[in-house]
Amino acid sequence: MQNSDCGFIRNQYTEFKDNTLTPETKAEVDTHLAECHACQKVFTELDQALSTMHSMETVQASPNFTTTLLSKISDSEPAGVWQRLYNSSYTKVAGYAIAAGMVVAIGLNFIIDPVSGVSGGNNSNFTIEQQVDTNNQENLVGASDSALMAGNDSLNLNSKTINSGSSTLQLVNGGN
Amino acid sequence: MNDLKDKTDEQLIAAFQQDDENAFVLLVERYRDRLINFVYRFLNDMTDAEDLVQETFVKVYRKKHSYREIAKFSTWIYTIAGNLARSELRKRKRRKTYTMSSLGYEDTEFTPVDTGKDTEGIVFNSYAGEEIMKAIDQLPEPFKTITILRDIQELSYEDISTILDIPMGTVKSRVNRARLKLQETLSYLRE
């Protein structure tokens, strides 16, 4: 048993099991296994582990999974889809409250800053709209968040180009 | 909706991008169990797994326009789910670090079916599912993901190649390396 071969032999485990080794390599593995207890142990333990893994029970989504999901989505729909928001009486109240708040804020601005007059009011109005926009963006960013970009491992799809057949495709990460 | 059922994932997401919400529901139905199985093996907790997969779909819903036709839909959604799962694991690890002092393998009490150690390597007791899950939990990325996809979910090399967006050859060699790592970890856990 040549110990120097053990690493090579173990690297063949998967292909050996998949039956994709060349006859020569397969014979080499067979010969080695017949002599090397250490590699035999590795192969047998892996066989056992794999058979346990293959028989692990699968889990299923609970029956109300989709309903719960859809209600989560409609409850937390980011602002901006005003029409949708106004369809629900609950959010209508919230919408009126926001609108009232904006009116009060604009009004206050006129009262607090009478000198700059109309232009001051316009600026202020603009600021409020900006704030609303910023909030919306925060919602969206919250949805994409750092998690999607966290880690540099194999599953990470920050903007990357994939060549798929003849077409080159641009994959863009969710955090746009 | 019947029409939609024959569509590919990519056609469904395209329809959803055109605001067809039925297409979204179909994608949820196609992917919820697969993703829950995937994420469950990371988190080892069914409630957390379900929550996380819901979060994944919420992201898909909100960020539907960030999907580009370039990639397979499966690659995209597994990426989102996998990143969320890993981020959750990191959070847990941080929490754990605060509550307990550095615990190694010793803190994980697992009970092998039988601690029969045969150094000659002829007779082995089979591994219990729990024992395997503990070992998988110790695997570093990317071995953990590949082990779950290949050896638990039993996906084809081709599907894994699509999901992880890596060449088939890389999938195969990674699968083997992951298995050897797993075996090492299992032996370690049994010592």
Ligand SMILES: [Zn+2]
């Ligand atoms: Zn050997």
